[in-house]
Amino acid sequence: MKLLLSGAAIALTFAAFLPYIRSIRAGRTRPHVFSWLIWGVTTLLVFLATWAGGGGVGAWPTGVSALITFSIAWLAHTHGADRAITTSDWLFLAGAASALPFWFLTADPLGAVVVLTLVDLLGFGPTLRRAYGHPHQERIGFFALFVLRNLLVLLSLERLTPTTALFPAAVGLACAGVVVLLLWRRRRLRRTGQPA
Numbered sequence: 001m002k003l004l005l006s007g008a009a010i011a012l013t014f015a016a017f018l019p020y021i022r023s024i025r026a027g028r029t030r031p032h033v034f035s036w037l038i039w040g041v042t043t044l045l046v047f048l049a050t051w052a053g054g055g056g057v058g059a060w061p062t063g064v065s066a067l068i069t070f071s072i073a074w075l076a077h078t079h080g081a082d083r084a085i086t087t088s089d090w091l092f093l094a095g096a097a098s099a100l101p102f103w104f105l106t107a108d109p110l111g112a113v114v115v116l117t118l119v120d121l122l123g124f125g126p127t128l129r130r131a132y133g134h135p136h137q138e139r140i141g142f143f144a145l146f147v148l149r150n151l152l153v154l155l156s157l158e159r160l161t162p163t164t165a166l167f168p169a170a171v172g173l174a175c176a177g178v179v180v181l182l183l184w185r186r187r188r189l190r191r192t193g194q195p196a
Contacts (some may be wrong), residue, residue, distance in 0.1 A: 005156035016145035036073035038123030056158030135185035
């Protein structure tokens with residue numbers, strides 16, 4: 001059953017990422033390169049920590065996500081990503097980069113996952129800023145699929161511990177927050193008649 005749930009989570013990963021990648025290539029979606037770079041690094045390191053913590057097949061979707069996330073960071077850079085980098089974006093990137101070395105200092109996977117989860121959540125900063133200002137340039141369905149995907153990851157973990165569960169739970173909740181923000185901002189802009 002765990003293998004099936006992990007396979008379903010991987011399938012949802014591709015189902016979410018493939019339209020997102022096509023949308024980037026078509027110029028309809030303009031992701032923030034800083035967010036995707038931060039997410040790529042943290043997702044890869046969390047995969048390694050989750051695997052070491054006994055996550056088993058439940059860690060596989062995170063590993064697949066890490067590889068695809070780096071691809072999206074590259075696409076964001078080469079296909080017209082948001083080039084309006086603000087001071088707050090640099091602060092989020094600096095905060096994330098400064099926290100990464102701490103994961104090497106911890107001797108146990110849980111400490112690593114805690115630090116990496118916090119860094120990953122910092123990666124949402126530039127995307128939230130961008131989604132607030134330009135809510136039609138992000139895809140609600142993408143983030144909604146990742147809410148479901150992270151639920152499947154939690155259900156597929158061979159060992160459900162804080163080490164294995166913290167990252168997918170936190171990222172799932174953060175994705176839900178992006179969905180709520182995008183829906184709220186789109187509705188508000190529609191009501192006030194402002195351009196997106």
